[in-house]
Amino acid sequence: MPFLTTIDYFSYGSVVYSINYSHTTESFTIFPDMLPEDTVITEADRGKSESQYINTLSYPGETVDFYASLTYPFATLVINPDGSGDPGDGDTCDLTITNISITNQSVTSAHDGSVTISAATTHTPIQYSIDNLSWQSSNVFTGLNAGHGIAYVKDAMDCTASMGYDIITTPIPFNRLVSTPASGQSRWSALFNPIVFGYQSESMVPGRKFITQITSGYDGATNIITATHAANLTGYCRADISKYLRTLLQPKDELDYTAINYRDANISASYTVQYKEAWNGGEDLTWTNTGDPFYVTYSAMQIGNKTGGNMGPYVxxxxxxxxxxxxxxxxxxxxxxxxxxxxxxxxxxxxxxxxxxxxxxxxxxxxxxxxxxxxxxxxxxxxxxxxxxxxxxxxxxxxxxxxxxxxxxxxxxxxxxxxxxxxxxxxxxxxxxxxxxxxxxxxxxxxxxxxxxNSPCNGLPYEYLKWVGPTGGWLYYLFTKNQLHELNTSNPVLMERYISDYAAADSSHDLISISAQRKITAGKNDIPAHEAEALATILYSPKVYRLVDADTNTWQGVIIDTKSIKMYQTYGNTGDFEISYLLPEVNTQRA
CATH class of the missing domain: 2.60.40 (Immunoglobulin-like)
Structure with missing residues (x-):
């Protein structure tokens, strides 16, 4: 049986066909042989236009050029006697490429396509190339992008053969989930960073949208949030749901410090996601589930973090x-x-x-x-x-x-x-x-x-604060000595009095109401720079508490004066730290 050399591929319907050529009989065969001979293949199916060059094969004393056709057998040949491959000394060149196996590129610009060249000759070894410049003994070429290429082989007699091939990008399935906020093993995300689910639509039509349904709760809660995001012109939808998840968490401390281990449900939550595609006038009937639950913490990861907004290092x-x-x-x-x-x-x-x-x-x-x-x-x-x-x-x-x-x-x-x-x-x-x-x-x-x-106060006045840090945990710090207590008043409301007898009058105005608020400035001397840097996070914490009574574990919410922070640089990479905060407004009498 003569060697059949695959010279090209084309798709028709859902089947990929190969065009095989026999130099012995100068004939073509189609595999699988399922098409009637009067079939006409479109340029979209063929991937080539009529008479487009495919490739060239070399045989002793001649070369064979192949060109595309849109009717069975979908290829034509031109034989050129030019003496190439002349064996000399009575030997015969029988090198031929029998098949090229192709792995398509997974996504655009992934460079993960590959070709495996199968060739046969009686004059081994065979060398392989895909650019006719650099040669290798391996018949496998990886890291290839989508596009047309030509495979070349040569044997010990310098006989050569070539065959064209095409690598395509694997089509994206309809309504595919292409990305989630998971990173490695971690399905935990920081709330104040983008939390993105990526969807891909098969339809590249403006106006396509995706509906995301978020069901939250560690304990089978039925709290459901629905968000809608638009796809771009390629059908890709970037659904950032971080602003919706913010309704699940709040910086509230309910720990009474009696348990060794306490689940802080206020600053973490779990949720599941399902999605479907929508368009003007309709939407998918069923939801597609994204699988296992995801988790979110009351954190804000910083630029430069290796896992982005994912909490992987803390899981x-x-x-x-x-x-x-x-x-x-x-x-x-x-x-x-x-x-x-x-x-x-x-x-x-x-x-x-x-x-x-x-x-x-x-x-x-x-x-x-x-x-x-x-x-x-x-x-x-x-x-x-x-x-x-x-x-x-x-x-x-x-x-x-x-x-x-x-x-x-x-x-x-x-x-x-x-x-x-x-x-x-x-x-x-x-x-x-x-x-x-x-x-x-x-x-x-x-x-x-x-x-x-062990004895932080030693009987001295102190200010003990706690706040939510950027990584999502509660931070504690005790300030001793260096304290300044102030009382600020504002918003006085005066009423002018009518005076008929100045001799008996006690004032010309009455104070109806006034606002009063205590302010405390606390500091710490000679602290390391890394400690001052962590203390500075109190400035942008959404919740700061001040300990009022350690025995009864009573805390009071305060507001940081963001312009009050002072850090003084001294020798030895240490310095003094100072910050002010406002206590709740004083309850004053009203006239």
Whole structure:
């Protein structure tokens, strides 16, 4: 049976056909042979116009040029006796390309197309090329863009053959989800960054739109938000739903500091997404679901973050070989742990660790940097995941709904360290971990170093503030000494009095009402630059509280005077920090 050389491809209906040529019989065959011989192929199907050049094959003493046709067998040939490939010495050139396998480009400009050239000859080895300039022994070429190309081969006798091929871009399926805010394993996003779902429509028609339906809630809530976004002229729709998700979260603190572990439902949420296409006069009948839930935290990631607006660096994974375990949600390089004050450390309890018994571990570090003693293991969740353990061993629910479903614990959790600290500790290294079936302790968070402050006040006046940091966790700081208390009055309302007897009159005006507001300026001396940088985040925090009474855990919302911050540079990369804030307005009498 003579060799059949594939010289071209074309599509007709939903089938891709190959045009094969036999030099022995100078005939063409179509595979699969499903078309009647009187079939006429359009230029759109053929991909070529009538008489367009396809490729050239070389044989002993002649070359064969192929040209496109729109009628069966969809190719014509011209034989040119030019002596090329003349073997000499009685040998015969029998090199031929038997097939070219093509992997199409996945999307435009992806450069992930490939061709595999199959050739046969009795004079091996065969070399391969796709530009007739550089040659290689491998018959596979990768990293190719869409377009027309020519494959070349040559054997040990310098016999040559060539064949054309076409790489196309794989068509995009109808209504395809092309992107989500997930990054790697993490499906957690920062609320105040773009949270984008990308859809692709098959119809490149102006006015095409996509409807996104967002169902929120950790616990099967039925809170549904619907958003509509328009596709561009290529049918691509960029649906940024971040502004819709902002209705789910608010910077409100409801922790009473009695539990070791607390799920802060106000600053994290889960949601699922489904979408459908719409146009003027109609829309799809069914929704397309995007799969597993996504999650959002009350965070604002900064420019330059490696994962963009995704919270990947802060997401916990049950992985023994994590290169970079999850970070705690704290913007201080070394958070100060005020042991006599309400204080906690925030972290993301992700769906990846649902079902694992998380524990708190750590070590005290003395002034010389040596381990002063172990913190001891504290289990955050019991075996069935339904409750948390308090410091005295009592069980506390961390949410209002029925216990028993570990997924109810997902979100931003706040860790309160309440056990006895190792003696002589200046620092405390803390981390979260679980114990696997073999008894190995597997860390799921970073080892975070805290600076211990056992007696922060020493009986001195102090101001203790907490606020939501950019990464989405609560930050705490205590200002001692350097305080200035002021009282500002404004908006006086006066009424002029009519005086008939100046001798007996007491005034010419009556004060009807006035506004009064206390202002406190607090500061700290000789703090490192990295600490001042974290303190500056209080300026743009949406919620700042001031501790009024530590015994009753009473907090008061305050407003930062954004023009009041002062940082004084001194030697040694340290300086003084000062900031002012307004307390709630004084309740004054009215006339």
């Amino acid at each position: 916990t994974y049950p992985d023994a070989v994590q290169t970079n375990p999850a970070k705690f949600l704290n913007d201080f390089k070394y958070p100060v742990f005020y042991t006599d004050m309400p204080w906690d450390l925030s972290f993301i309890y992700s769906e990846k660790v649902a079902g694992y018994q998380l524990k708190l571990g750590g070590n005290g570090i003395d002034i010389n940097g040596n381990i002063a003693g172990a913190l001891g293991e504290t289990m955050l969740l019991n075996e069935d995941g339904s409750v948390l353990l308090n410091e005295d061993g009592s069980k506390l629910l961390i949410e209002k709904q029925a216990p028993g479903v570990l997924y109810n614990k997902l979100g931003v959790n706040r860790l309160r360290i309440s056990q006895n600290l190792p003696a002589n500790s200046i620092w405390l290294d803390v981390f979260l971990f679980y114990t696997d079936g073999s008894g190995n302790n597997i860390r799921v968070t970073e080892n975070r170093r805290l600076l211990l402050d």
